[in-house]
Amino acid sequence: MRLLALLLLPLAACASVSSSSLFGGADPLPSWNDGDLKSAIIDFVDGATDPESVHFVPAEERIAVFDNDGTLICEKPLYSQLAFMVDRAREYVADDPSLREQEPYRSLIDGTLGKSKDLEPFIKLAIETHTGMLDEEFVAIAEQWLATARHPQFERPYTELVFAPMVELVAYLQASDFQVWICTGGGLDFVRCYAKEVYGIAPENVIGTAGQKAYREVDGRGEFIRLRELVQPINDGPAKPVLIDRYIGRTPILAVGNSDGDLQMLEYVAQRHAATLTLLLHHDDAEREFDYDTGTERALSAAADGEIEVISISRDFATVFAPAR
Amino acid sequence: MRLLALLLLPLAACASVSSSSLFGGADPLPSWNDGDLKSAIIDFVDGATDPESVHFVPAEERIAVFDNDGTLICEKPLYSQLAFMVDRAREYVADDPSLREQEPYRSLIDGTLGKSKDLEPFIKLAIETHTGMLDEEFVAIAEQWLATARHPQFERPYTELVFAPMVELVAYLQASDFQVWICTGGGLDFVRCYAKEVYGIAPENVIGTAGQKAYREVDGRGEFIRLRELVQPINDGPAKPVLIDRYIGRTPILAVGNSDGDLQMLEYVAQRHAATLTLLLHHDDAEREFDYDTGTERALSAAADGEIEVISISRDFATVFAPAR
Numbered sequence: 001m002r003l004l005a006l007l008l009l010p011l012a013a014c015a016s017v018s019s020s021s022l023f024g025g026a027d028p029l030p031s032w033n034d035g036d037l038k039s040a041i042i043d044f045v046d047g048a049t050d051p052e053s054v055h056f057v058p059a060e061e062r063i064a065v066f067d068n069d070g071t072l073i074c075e076k077p078l079y080s081q082l083a084f085m086v087d088r089a090r091e092y093v094a095d096d097p098s099l100r101e102q103e104p105y106r107s108l109i110d111g112t113l114g115k116s117k118d119l120e121p122f123i124k125l126a127i128e129t130h131t132g133m134l135d136e137e138f139v140a141i142a143e144q145w146l147a148t149a150r151h152p153q154f155e156r157p158y159t160e161l162v163f164a165p166m167v168e169l170v171a172y173l174q175a176s177d178f179q180v181w182i183c184t185g186g187g188l189d190f191v192r193c194y195a196k197e198v199y200g201i202a203p204e205n206v207i208g209t210a211g212q213k214a215y216r217e218v219d220g221r222g223e224f225i226r227l228r229e230l231v232q233p234i235n236d237g238p239a240k241p242v243l244i245d246r247y248i249g250r251t252p253i254l255a256v257g258n259s260d261g262d263l264q265m266l267e268y269v270a271q272r273h274a275a276t277l278t279l280l281l282h283h284d285d286a287e288r289e290f291d292y293d294t295g296t297e298r299a300l301s302a303a304a305d306g307e308i309e310v311i312s313i314s315r316d317f318a319t320v321f322a323p324a325r
Numbered sequence: 326m327r328l329l330a331l332l333l334l335p336l337a338a339c340a341s342v343s344s345s346s347l348f349g350g351a352d353p354l355p356s357w358n359d360g361d362l363k364s365a366i367i368d369f370v371d372g373a374t375d376p377e378s379v380h381f382v383p384a385e386e387r388i389a390v391f392d393n394d395g396t397l398i399c400e401k402p403l404y405s406q407l408a409f410m411v412d413r414a415r416e417y418v419a420d421d422p423s424l425r426e427q428e429p430y431r432s433l434i435d436g437t438l439g440k441s442k443d444l445e446p447f448i449k450l451a452i453e454t455h456t457g458m459l460d461e462e463f464v465a466i467a468e469q470w471l472a473t474a475r476h477p478q479f480e481r482p483y484t485e486l487v488f489a490p491m492v493e494l495v496a497y498l499q500a501s502d503f504q505v506w507i508c509t510g511g512g513l514d515f516v517r518c519y520a521k522e523v524y525g526i527a528p529e530n531v532i533g534t535a536g537q538k539a540y541r542e543v544d545g546r547g548e549f550i551r552l553r554e555l556v557q558p559i560n561d562g563p564a565k566p567v568l569i570d571r572y573i574g575r576t577p578i579l580a581v582g583n584s585d586g587d588l589q590m591l592e593y594v595a596q597r598h599a600a601t602l603t604l605l606l607h608h609d610d611a612e613r614e615f616d617y618d619t620g621t622e623r624a625l626s627a628a629a630d631g632e633i634e635v636i637s638i639s640r641d642f643a644t645v646f647a648p649a650r
Contacts, residue, residue: 179529203574204388206574215563221596222589231571242549245538246535249513268540
């Protein structure tokens with residue numbers, strides 16, 4: 001198969017060309033270190049795109065799903081969207097100090113919010129900071145924050161702290177006629193604010209936790225009001241296959257995640273009958289990013305049992321973050 | 326612009342070619358009668374695809390949404406999915422006659438179900454016939470019905486009673502690099518059973534009323550259990566823009582509907598700032614299909630006020646139904 005990559009066929013005539021040859025024989029993943037994992041990815045894409053291969057997959061079934069926080073973008077010390085919510089909530093409290101006595105603000109201020117595994121305060125905080133306005137107002141607020149907020153440790157915009165090898169993988173898959181989707185527990189509209197610019201992933205290819213909205217027309221102009229209610233289910237754990245089914249309606253052949261919340265998505269893809277590739281990003285590089293297993297124990301254990309391949313940041317990433325824009 | 330259509334440029338070099346030239350100057354809509362409406366459609370597509378035109382729209386924003394029942398497929402005397410539900414319910418009653426005394430079966434049998442405008446009995450019937458089994462079981466049941474059921478008047482499979490000019494329009498738009506989506510009040514999974522084969526519309530481009538599901542793994546194999554609860558909202562009326570926003574995340578430039586349930590979708594698209602085309606299919610051909618305005622009064626009135634163009638079956642359709650497969 002690699003021999004094919006040496007043939008520089010003109011694109012228009014290359015119905016049976018392997019994926020690598022799209023890159024003219026050049027390395028399609030230069031931000032990844034050479035090794036078994038990188039070879040496995042390239043072999044998988046070559047097989048899926050080569051009609052002569054037993055692993056060939058028609059283009060319309062070449063669907064890849066990526067988790068977002070911790071998979072495409074740094075998630076420590078906080079998910080970027082949680083940092084957004086905390087900053088928003090602090091503004092609300094500054095405007096109205098009486099909020100200090102109310103949840104979820106009280107837990108936020110006394111620092112207990114982040115220490116519990118209870119999702120409820122986070123959902124409350126998400127609803128407080130994401131609803132009660134029009135869509136266009138929310139988008140303006142989120143875009144302003146994304147443009148100005150800085151990561152506390154790396155002192156760069158959050159959307160620059162995306163993993164260069166992952167962005168490269170997205171582009172490689174797209175060039176190989178994969179549909180690349182995000183499947184995130186994060187907020188649909190928040191992630192859509194930057195997914196196209198930062199990852200090259202269009203709004204219609206983002207699956208996320210969504211809020212209910214009402215549509216109304218005012219003076220002949222339509223607008224969406226963001227309601228204080230979530231579309232069920234929240235897109236995490238066993239809900240990820242459910243929303244992949246709802247939005248896509250067929251099983252992806254490639255999935256990438258980084259936490260236990262991605263485990264069912266990875267297993268759902270791994271148990272598909274045809275050849276699949278499932279990848280788990282392991283944060284094991286304290287020097288260049290972070291080193292943690294918390295919240296990933298079950299997924300790492302499933303990977304050790306086979307089927308899921310582990311991407312090690314320290315071993316597999318030649319560079320970690322994208323260059324400054 | 327039409328002159329361009331005469332130039333048979335090789336596809337690879339035709340960055341500035343008009344949509345019609347994709348068809349080598351041939352009529353892209355032979356099932357439509359020549360006239361103002363057909364010209365308006367072709368002019369719109371030519372403008373959207375011609376980079377020299379002031380109406381040019383980049384390919385990624387060329388999004389078209391079609392209602393299903395009554396727009397792509399005959400909806401009289403019953404929506405095909407309602408005919409499916411009725412047939413299923415009759416089987417249930419045959420298996421368990423005690424159901425005759427329970428709703429929604431009682432109303433179904435005494436014929437009152439179809440006479441009320443109350444949606445509740447229909448939703449109950451939908452839940453009874455679409456849930457409580459696995460996805461794969463439901464798909465097998467639906468596909469079996471679609472393959473064997475016959476329309477009471479035309480005596481053909483329901484999926485042959487699709488409008489040939491509409492299927493042609495879908496293909497014309499797709500060939501012009503439009504993403505074509507279905508946006509239906511009907512059931513997501515039911516419509517997905519035939520959308521690809523009949524319309525050439527992929528599962529991920531179907532927006533419909535969906536049921537909640539649970540994902541579980543049994544012996545290492547994932548499966549979806551269909552739950553007795555709908556994902557909110559039901560995709561009709563003002564919910565159509567809401568679900569277009571949720572699934573697509575940007576405003577289409579073309580919308581086609583046929584009833585008051587499509588009105589907000591049409592208005593949502595019509596009020597977009599850039600050039601748009603919104604079409605309302607009017608069933609006015611008792612000889613070849615049906616002639617009815619009921620349930621379309623407000624949409625017809627809005628069309629009379631401008632912005633929405635009426636497609637008249639009797640005037641604009643050279644042929645009505647697709648040939649037998």
